[in-house]
Amino acid sequence: MDQVTDTDLSDRNAASRFERLYRFHGGLVLPGHHEISTSLPIKDAGVPPLLVIPLLQHIGETAEYLVKEGDYVHKGQMIAAPRGNVSAPVHASSSGTVIKLEERPFPHPSGFSFPSVVIETDGRDEWAEHAHTLPDYRQLSRVRLLDHIRAAGIVGLGGAGFPTQVKLSKGPGDRIDLLVINGVECEPYISCDNMLLQERSREVLEGVRILQHILQPRDCVIAIEADMQAAEAALRAAVTGMADTGIKVVCVPERYPSGGERQLIKVLTGREVPSQSFPSDIGIICQNVGTTAAVYRAVVENRPLVSRIVTVTGAGVKQPRNLEILIGTPFSYAVEACGGYSDDIDRLLMGGPMMGFAVSTDEIPVIKATNCILAVTREEMPPPVAALPCIRCGKCTEVCPADLLPQQLYWYAHSGNLDAAQDYSLFDCIECGCCAYVCPSHIPLVQYYRHAKTEIWNAEKQKKASDRARERHLSRQARLEHIKRERAERLARKKRAVSGKDGAREAAKKAAIQAALERVRKKKESEGISQKNVDNLSAEQAEKIREVDRRRQHKHSPGEH
Secondary structure, eight states, X not given: OOOOOHHHHHHHTXXXXXXXXXXXXXXXXXXXXXXXXXXXXXXXXXXXXXXXXXXXOSSSSOOEEOOOXXXXXXXXXXXXXXXXXXXXXXXXXXXXXXXXXXXXXXXXXXXXXXXXXXXXXXXXXXXXXXXXXXXXXGGSOHHHHHHHHHHTTOBOTTTTOOBHHHHHOOOTTOOOOEEEEEOSOOSTTOOHHHHHHHHHHHHHHHHHHHHHHHHOOSEEEEEEETTOHHHHHHHHHHHHTSSSOOEEEEEEOOOBXXXXXXXXXXXXXXXXXXXXXXXXXXXXXXXXXXXXXXXXXXXXXXXXXXXXXXEEESTTBSSOEXXXXXXXXXXXXXXXXXXXXXXXXXEEEESOTTTOEEOSOTTSBOOTTOOEEEEEETTTSOOOOOOOOOOOOOHHHHHOTTOOOHHHHHHHHXXXXXXXXXXXXXXXXXXXXXXXXXXXXXXXXXHHHHHHHHHHHHHHHHHHHHHHHHHHHHHHHHHHHHHHHHHHHHHHHHHHHHHHHHHHHHHHHHHHHHHHHHHHHHHHHHHTOOOOSOTTOOHHHHHHHHHHHHHHHHHHSTTXX
């Protein structure tokens, strides 16, 4: 296909105040290979006999099971609830019976398994009954629309999988100046957004209207690549047929990775998103065209996200094309819907040749972030060769679209100096693969960056877990000390109370005895009791009795106490 010149773009964007386009640092002009999969219309892949639906298909917290083994579920029924704000629910993609709740292989570079719901479909594909249907969205508040989008399980379909309602949320005083709808294909071979715009541009535009209602932006732009002429024609026709949309269609140059969020913002506005910041911090929000169409289906048709368009392409597939595929469909079923593998298939990747990763089995499921299944032959994509030492040529720095120093990041990641890697803005790397593509030493640079990021994330998780454990320990120690003090205070109070009662009781007892003796004495005195059996006493005995009487009289005489 002929290269589109800047003059051509200026003519096509003349009606827009975004006529002037800018250029981001680095990037590559790559063969598109889009024509391989755009010659046929989008095809419904159908219902596979088995669906494997992971609970984590988004950035954030894993969803929580809502079903158990043996449950019958309908299409669109929520089977896992979001946990926390940055999370998303998961829905059954078709009707059938839940036969397993277990960890299953997951499409991820790590090859890890994740908790999943395994559904044996019944072929009826029956939708769940919806409790209510939304009225006209233009009569609804922003909060209610965001809640509905969250309940529909919508996440970014451009590949990142960030929960859409979180991205659309902004503070009461935040101003969004520009809404960018990203229709720029992120890398070679992938054409799902292109075909969506060609065949369902009306859905996309209706979704844009909903986002405009939520965000109230000053400007709204749908950005597409210059070589997407059919999509451009469909979009412009649809925009013309809708009254007062305020939507502008802008064509951007074919330079990878123009589909990156930060790079596209740079191209359209000349502005750069600061490091460790979000586009919304500078008044801009980007949404993928597929996400926008999903918002339309959720708000207008009351349908949760249970399917997406996936490009199944490469020389390893007999009939490359785009499919509408149910979430949870095995890769193998999708390839069979495209005629099966060719005889010289070598590798299977999820994603494109630049940012995608090889998978070890075709039984892993399509998830919300799956935009491409790429089956390649050895001739089409030769296997990686052994890496050689870095020669410090600097080519990686020249092509880095994030304007980083890939060579330095490589040295720090390779040596395990993760603090230095972070100091060199490791997390601003978008893992586009431009550096590895031009490296004459064939060093798999992106793999080192991914590994370093994973190590840092794991260290942060361990630190958080350690901090929580320490806080729990300190809290427990404080609680035990508090209990011990309270117990000691209660015991002391009890002892004091008991001691006071015993002293008073003893004093009362002594007083009672003394009072009794005094009463006896007074009674004897008052009654004049005389001595008995004192007759016929000897003189000595009589003297002793008299002595006792004298002592008694002396003891009780007044003034002696």
